[in-house]
Amino acid sequence: MTTKKKTVHFQPADLVEVVADGTSVGKSTVANRVCHLYREARRPVTLVRIETGRRQTAETGAANREVYIKTEDFATAAGRTGGLSGVLTELWEEILEIPGSKGAVVVDWAGGSSLHRLDVLASTAFDATLSALGVRGLSMVLTTSSTESMRQAGTYLSGIETVAPGLQRALVLSGRAGNFDFPPLSEQAESLARLRDKAGEIPTVTIPRVAGRALETCADAGLDVANAMMMDGDALARRLGIDLFRARACASELALWWSLTGKTLARIAERADGHRAP
Amino acid sequence: MAIAPHRLARRVTFLLRQRERLRSQAAAFVLRYYREHRRLPAGYVTALLPNSTVRRIRLRAEIEHVFGISRIFIKLEDIFSTKKDAKSMLVMILTKVISAYIKSKNMHQ
Secondary structure (H helix, E strand, C coil): CCCCCCCCCCCCCCEEEEECCCCCCCHHHHHHHHHHHHHHCCCCEEEEEEECHHHCCCCCCCCCEEEEEEHHHHHHHHHCCCCHHHHCHHHHHHHHHHHHHCCEEEEECCCCCHHHHHHHHHHCCHHHHHHHHCCCEEEEEEECCCHHHHHHHHHHHHHHHHHCCCCEEEEEEEHHHCCCCCCCCCHHHHHHHHHHHHHCCCCEEEECCCHHHHHHHHHHCCCCHHHHHHCCHHHHHHHHCCCHHHHHHHHHHHHHHHHHHHHHHHHHHHHHHCCCCC | CCCCHHHHHHHHHHHHHHHHHHHHHHHHHHHHHHHHHCCCCCHHHHCCCCHHHHHHHHHHHHHHHHHCCHHHHHHHHHHHHHCCCHHHHHHHHHHHHHHHHHHHHHHHC
């Protein structure tokens, strides 16, 4: 007797937005990692980076194509057709191409732009428009272990639920500022419990912390994780301004983080069809 | 220019394998460091080991410090790691000790 083995394909969302109200949460790092996941699954991906012009860097090589929208352009919203949504014309063009190209779009929203984003979600009836296009969207809300960041994430999650109830959400606990193992009854533990209450049934995952400040060191040098790993020990040491031994230790830590994070993010990206993962 | 996924995957595998090789040396390094400085080395070294292993090494080194034998262990380790014929020296010492013990036993009989 032969048994038929069920094949499970990786079918992530068509549109993934990485958002957080604060800065230095790890949004760009997670967005880049998600782009690499799509490319590992042989799916073309476009990274739309909404960031201040002062932080504009060269292309990271994370996606097949990178589009840059400056946050400074939000100041010109009043003079554009569609107001705030007029600033995001390039993003809408990319989303409209998804059904035809079968590609994916990852959006890396700037810190501090949550009110603009919620405004745009409400004015464009974002969830309804996406489902009309047949595009599966996912909003990943990131938070660090700081009380303020967790409070902001809770508010952000509630905001998305109010203005776009049909949009799939996920909570990502980023280990950027430390782990989430708080002593019971501490302020942070209570804050995390409140955040989990607000998150309810939505998928929640934890991105592990990188030991030895490897991520921060690379970010300070304007280096993407993948590029840092691809560099030779000597070149990485020169770029980071540290010795060869520490550069190799950093690369090794990044590789471990890369491998763990890939599995974690793939799990929530797959749940974007609205079904709960087993 | 986008990085080819298969090149990146190969690089990650290589780095992780390198890390596995380092892991076997890390425990000895941490123990030696604690014996000398009475504190743990930097995070990127201890991160190579599980937390339980680091805790055990720390406890062992602390006990050695309490009994004042950590310096002796450092010296012994130096002898065995620097002298090429350390093993043969140890075998010779052990042979002499055993033969002296047998001789003394025979004399008593």
